[in-house]
Amino acid sequence: MSIDEYNGCAIVAMVGKDCVALATDTRFGVQRSTITTDFQRVFQMGPRLFVAMSGLVTDAYTVSARLKYRLNLYELRENRPVSPSVFVSMVSNLLYERRFGPYFSTPVIAGLDPTSGKPFIAGFDCIGDPSIGSDFITDGTAGEQLMGMCETFWRPDLNK
């Protein structure tokens, strides 16, 4: 069994008309056993900025905690909320620092730009390659199934 399937998850982020949506499953399992069914994978990083972490739960927690630490320092120094493109760079660099021994968790970002309010979504691979999405991002063990659904049903300017 692959390390990404140890805990398993399903994550999707989607862009709509002046809005974004981020959805995850809530199963926390260890291989075939389910431990809880009310598990949170979404972490809030700002008033309109959320990150969902896929993959191994321990790494999901570690990465989100370390990310929040860097983000807090950024916002203290800069005295302003982080913009999505800077946040993407921050995530990318954090993951790439572990290039040859990566975190087995990949973030999916969904939020609105703090100044313009423009919808913003992004996904990564486990070493931090950023892909900024214009329509949807899917991730997790059910990522391919979700991608099939999104490809079929997504169209621009969906309302909330």
Next chain:
Amino acid sequence: MGLKHKPNVKTGTTIAGLIYKDGVVIGADTRATGGSIVQVKDCDKVHYIADNIYACGAGTAADLHQVANMISAQIRLHSLNTGRKPKVATAATMARRHLFKYQGYISAYLIFGGCDDDGSHIVCVDANGFTRVEKFTSQGSGSLAALSVLSTRFKLNLEREEAMNIVTDSIAAGILNDMGSGGIVNLCVITRDKTQYLKHHRVVSSKGVMGDY
């Protein structure tokens, strides 16, 4: 060693470049794959290095992103330090030194293209650090398809339109015949005085539309 994790996003890729009468034309496709899934349909593989130097990249996407940014930053500082317009050879050498140090584990295959005070250059840098200076070249999984078009149609001192068509057609050959390449052709035309990044220059394949090739 250890448990396998899901495959890193690779830019399967077709990238190509050639030197023409007034400068260089480099181009790339826009598909990024993770295993056999297309992860990104519109990914940008033509990386900004300096105003007069761009690099197309094939290999592991994260490595290319980081290496291109790092070279770009180093070139900027170097250019400020020396007070001179950056040279393609400098960028290629910085890349070569970095990649050789990592013995190929940083999987970045780059085609640097640009115009500097020594003329127009295309320099190809391998992940192992092997560097070659060419008049035309291609890299990536679609490189053979691209190279067949380039080899057939390349001549010295091409005109701009002809050069752009040859590079576009060579990338299109990769897009149509290689599974690791797809989408749209992005071109960058660099001359001594001007750099033009033509994003989405030609849509070769798009969802639900029959192509005319």
